[in-house]
Amino acid sequence: MTKINTICCIGAGYVGGPTMAVIAQKCPEIKVVVVDINAERIAAWQTDDLPIYEPGLLEVVKEARGRNLFFSTDIDAAIEEAQMIFMSVNTPTKTYGLGKGRAADLKFVELSARRIAEVSKTDKIVVEKSTLPVRTAESIKTILSEYKNGVKFQVLSNPEFLAEGTAVNDLHYPDRVLIGGDQTPGGLEAIEALTDIYAHWVPREKIIQTRLWSSELSKLTANAFLAQRISSINSISALCEVTGADVDEVAYAIGTDSRIGPKFLKASVGFGGSCFQKDILNLVYLSEYFGLPEVAAYWDQVIIMNDYQKKRFARNIIHSLFNTVSGKKIALLGWAFKKDTNDTRESAAIYVADDLLSDLAEVSVYDPQVPASAMYADLNYLQTRPAAENKEMLKVHSDAYEACKDAHAIAIITEWDEFKTLDWQKIFDNMKKPAFLFDGRNILDHKQLKNMGFKIKAIGKGED
Numbered sequence: 001m002t003k004i005n006t007i008c009c010i011g012a013g014y015v016g017g018p019t020m021a022v023i024a025q026k027c028p029e030i031k032v033v034v035v036d037i038n039a040e041r042i043a044a045w046q047t048d049d050l051p052i053y054e055p056g057l058l059e060v061v062k063e064a065r066g067r068n069l070f071f072s073t074d075i076d077a078a079i080e081e082a083q084m085i086f087m088s089v090n091t092p093t094k095t096y097g098l099g100k101g102r103a104a105d106l107k108f109v110e111l112s113a114r115r116i117a118e119v120s121k122t123d124k125i126v127v128e129k130s131t132l133p134v135r136t137a138e139s140i141k142t143i144l145s146e147y148k149n150g151v152k153f154q155v156l157s158n159p160e161f162l163a164e165g166t167a168v169n170d171l172h173y174p175d176r177v178l179i180g181g182d183q184t185p186g187g188l189e190a191i192e193a194l195t196d197i198y199a200h201w202v203p204r205e206k207i208i209q210t211r212l213w214s215s216e217l218s219k220l221t222a223n224a225f226l227a228q229r230i231s232s233i234n235s236i237s238a239l240c241e242v243t244g245a246d247v248d249e250v251a252y253a254i255g256t257d258s259r260i261g262p263k264f265l266k267a268s269v270g271f272g273g274s275c276f277q278k279d280i281l282n283l284v285y286l287s288e289y290f291g292l293p294e295v296a297a298y299w300d301q302v303i304i305m306n307d308y309q310k311k312r313f314a315r316n317i318i319h320s321l322f323n324t325v326s327g328k329k330i331a332l333l334g335w336a337f338k339k340d341t342n343d344t345r346e347s348a349a350i351y352v353a354d355d356l357l358s359d360l361a362e363v364s365v366y367d368p369q370v371p372a373s374a375m376y377a378d379l380n381y382l383q384t385r386p387a388a389e390n391k392e393m394l395k396v397h398s399d400a401y402e403a404c405k406d407a408h409a410i411a412i413i414t415e416w417d418e419f420k421t422l423d424w425q426k427i428f429d430n431m432k433k434p435a436f437l438f439d440g441r442n443i444l445d446h447k448q449l450k451n452m453g454f455k456i457k458a459i460g461k462g463e464d
């Protein structure tokens, strides 16, 4: 059986970086080279100021870096040397042409596959790590087999289930590892080779082996189910607000039913992140493509509910501030799509800010990890107004107290722990009155804040 000594990973992002760091940490005899076209990112991986913020990651990187973990921009050399190549390039939703707004853009995956085919001189196992539409492995195989230089390729699907902010723990203690491959002797051998790597630290019974397409579809399905739970509880949060029920009580009550379970039932201003929306859009696109419009419409509703939740939150702010926010300062606490990450992809903050800016509010933001440049880039991407106007109307602060000073309202967008321990009395004293607080995550002690004088509106909490 193939014993793997050298691995290459194309894509040094949120998935490729942490995954390879942990493989290198747990398999000291395997040389792991992470490559990327972005030289700046590669340079950052070589410092103690890593390009992504992820608790515990620096310790893992430091343990393996220079020993058997390397970061490089020499993609061809790393491909040539490796027996196994992971593809962790990004697969954004297409912004043009056929499938625009829904299908995944596989440009980077295809480019990487072509590069692998051109450069390889020895047999390789190619592992899809990026989330991809079902049957992408088939396209990768087709591309690889077109190059007739006698090299044999096996393609595996090994989807990532790590969540940002807890990536290191998720990689160390996964619920399961999924490996899909061809059910041929060569395919099964490749599956075993990858199983052996994970078996360095993951119990074998947690390593699930499937056929290729089942593995690909499982990733989309897992994310669709998780996102569906959030949209379901968010739909109930709207009902709670008008009937006076408390969504956290409802979530707790239903979560104690072991058939439902307590996780992913936290009502919020809407889910974000690079995966949920993209994967569901993918599922919708696939269902339509294969002539299943009812299936497509079913999953599309999860996205519709999420968009509604973000809009509803912004509308609530405007409505509560006497139907006008024009010229009023509104502070957003948090810009990242969840706590403990600097990732802002599809964050609800972008859409809430954009809606408030369209109503001519002065928006001020504080996030402990997200730089101002990322916030402006996120807003500019929407193209609602010229970049110069975004710059003028959105102010970014490096301190929560400054962001909230003289504000008419504060909106909690991200559940950063440090927001719980702010001096809320001081914040209240420095705000315009009446001082409104919109809690999009229900992380604060509303009773205490009400006693201080805040007017509180929280997701899924009826008036009392």
Ligand code: UDX
Residues within 6 Å of the ligand: 010, 011, 012, 013, 014, 015, 016, 035, 036, 037, 038, 041, 087, 088, 089, 090, 091, 108, 109, 111, 112, 129, 130, 131, 132, 274, 275, 278
């Ligand atoms: C991941 C997954 O791979 C994707 O499928 C998932 O749905 C979203 O998250 P992620 O690691 O988060 O991607 O993306 P990103 O942080 O953007 O990293 C991708 C890296 O690939 C970037 O650093 C980019 O420079 C690099 N890249 C891209 C290449 O090296 N070569 C290319 O051709 C394209």
Ligand code: UDX
Residues within 6 Å of the ligand: 160, 161, 162, 163, 164, 165, 223, 226, 230, 263, 264, 265, 266, 267, 268, 269, 270, 271, 272, 273, 274, 275, 276, 337, 338
């Ligand atoms: C997700 C999946 O969890 C992971 O398995 C997959 O590999 C990648 O996509 P990630 O997007 O990093 O991970 O974070 P996750 O913790 O799933 O949160 C996604 C979004 O849902 C965040 O905006 C989060 O705040 C929100 N969320 C999550 C809720 O609003 N309520 C919840 O109960 C849980």
